Amino acid sequence: MINTLRPIYLDYQASTPCDPRVIETMLPFFGERFGNPHSVNHRQGREAEAAVEHARGQVAELIGAEAREIVFTSGATEANNLAVKGAARFLKERRPHVISCVTEHKCVLESVRRLEKEGVRVTWLPVGSNGLIDLNDLAAALDEETALVSIMAVNNEIGSIQPIAEIGALCREYGALFHTDAAQAAGKIPLDVEAMKIDLLSISSHKMYGPMGVGVLYVRRRPRVRLEPLFDGGGQERGIRSGTLPGPLCVGLGAACEIAQGEMTAEAARLTGLRDRLLNTLQARLTGISVNGATDRRIPGNLNLSFAGVEAETLMHAMPGLSVSTGSACTSASVEPSYVLRALGLSDAAARASIRIGLGRPTTESEIDTAVEIIVAAVSHQRAGATVVAQ
Numbered sequence: 496m497i498n499t500l501r502p503i504y505l506d507y508q509a510s511t512p513c514d515p516r517v518i519e520t521m522l523p524f525f526g527e528r529f530g531n532p533h534s535v536n537h538r539q540g541r542e543a544e545a546a547v548e549h550a551r552g553q554v555a556e557l558i559g560a561e562a563r564e565i566v567f568t569s570g571a572t573e574a575n576n577l578a579v580k581g582a583a584r585f586l587k588e589r590r591p592h593v594i595s596c597v598t599e600h601k602c603v604l605e606s607v608r609r610l611e612k613e614g615v616r617v618t619w620l621p622v623g624s625n626g627l628i629d630l631n632d633l634a635a636a637l638d639e640e641t642a643l644v645s646i647m648a649v650n651n652e653i654g655s656i657q658p659i660a661e662i663g664a665l666c667r668e669y670g671a672l673f674h675t676d677a678a679q680a681a682g683k684i685p686l687d688v689e690a691m692k693i694d695l696l697s698i699s700s701h702k703m704y705g706p707m708g709v710g711v712l713y714v715r716r717r718p719r720v721r722l723e724p725l726f727d728g729g730g731q732e733r734g735i736r737s738g739t740l741p742g743p744l745c746v747g748l749g750a751a752c753e754i755a756q757g758e759m760t761a762e763a764a765r766l767t768g769l770r771d772r773l774l775n776t777l778q779a780r781l782t783g784i785s786v787n788g789a790t791d792r793r794i795p796g797n798l799n800l801s802f803a804g805v806e807a808e809t810l811m812h813a814m815p816g817l818s819v820s821t822g823s824a825c826t827s828a829s830v831e832p833s834y835v836l837r838a839l840g841l842s843d844a845a846a847r848a849s850i851r852i853g854l855g856r857p858t859t860e861s862e863i864d865t866a867v868e869i870i871v872a873a874v875s876h877q878r879a880g881a882t883v884v885a886q
Contacts, residue, residue: 502818503862503869507796507855508651508679509820513747514704514856520750521706524743532742533731543742550749554711557752558677558696559687566712566732567740567748571678571699572602573725574712575645577736578674578695579606581722582643583615590642590671592616596628598835599647600676607645616640624839625789626655633665641671648680652835652851653788654797656684663692672720678702678710682755683763683794688713694720700744704856705751709744712736766795766854769863773852774798776867781874787836787849796854801841804878805848813873817866820851 524546530539532547552562568574583593595607597619611617618636620628628646637644644666649656659675666673674695677686682703688696696713700706714720714735728737778784783803802810807821821833832846841849852866 502816503866504818505852505854505858505862505866506818506820507853507858508654508702508851509853510701510707511704511855512857513701513706514751514754516754517705517747517750521743521747524746528742530742532740532745533729547740547742547745550745550747553749553753554698555713557681557686557756558698558713559689560713561716563733564688564713564716566714566735567745568710568712568736569708570710571600571676571697571702572710573736574697574699574710575600575602575674575676576606577712577722577725578697578714579603579643579645580610581725581735582672582674582695582720583610584613584723585721586642586672587613587615590640592618592638592640593642594618594620594633594636594644594671596620596622596646597838598622598626598650598652599645600651600678603645603647603676620646622838625792626650626653626787626835626839627657627789627792628662630658630661630665633662637665637669637671639669641666641669643672643674645674645676647676647678648686649677649684649794650788650835651679652833653799653839654679654794655789656680656792656794659686659693660691666694667692679794682752682759683796685759688715698748700748700751703751703755706744706747709741709748711748762856763795766858769854769858769860770795770798772860773854773863773867774800776864777870780867780871785845787839787841796858798852798854799836799849800852801845801849802874803845803848805874806877807848807850810850810873810877813877814869817869819853821849 528542530543532543534540535544551565554565555562593615607617620632622628646657646662648659663673672694675693676697678699681698694715698711700709722735731737785801787799832843836846836849
């Protein structure tokens, strides 16, 4: 019997639960170790500062950076805004050109559009049916005026992994800065800012089993990347991001990074097996299923599926025992078809028939098998109803 009292959570691209080990690490900093990490004239402040600096090192280790290149932010949205607007505004007089992609997260799209209104020349790169950019398109768009290229490492809706190292090499050849939104990549796939020639990289804590409300922007020091700050204040974080750091959250993000680094390989293999089990079983029991996005260059925990003859919003309402989504958590309230799926060439009908399934660290085989039963029953019921109406 299907349990619909407590929904099975399969929306791990939207958010992840805080790992119990992360919570345990943070707890003392909400109480006895509550000091302000910027108040270093007394013991409590110095303890908090030491903990934050340790966390900075843990984050840096995950992406092959130096600790002093890690800037804490309130999350990936702030980090993306700071990277895109900060770099482009600083270089605007000499290099008034920015390149990005049509399937970027909304916070990058809107940041680039803001720059466009400020007079920056913008080139939008398309994607193929697999969700990946064509490197030839990027090479053709780059010129001596290009200040910044912003391409996300992993798409939040379809899980496609962009050719980051190749993009970084092209940007370095033209002297352009390379920023990547790694909110869906950090802790899931290996990242190395040196090998991949990444100049700016954004991370979101709550996408990798850390606490909500904190993130990171990696800012390269050699060759040095200069940014115009988003707001003014006390000059914390090397003057790039003013404001008192949330010690407990920084500590939690650091712990989450260390755990992810140690368990990434094994977790990827486990999630790949669960994802294949889910997809193969669904395809064996239902017709008219299409996988959206790349099948080979895809993070292990993501599936974006179209079910022919089905309306995704109606389908989700028919599955109270299952928590999935129609796409980005930041745009899920929109009634419009996903702009990411339309960029792949899907029709509006196919885009509206699509759901995103995200597997995560707590996902079990039993949950996958139950999810299959729920989806098969709901899709079959909706298709049967559509057939009756059509007659």
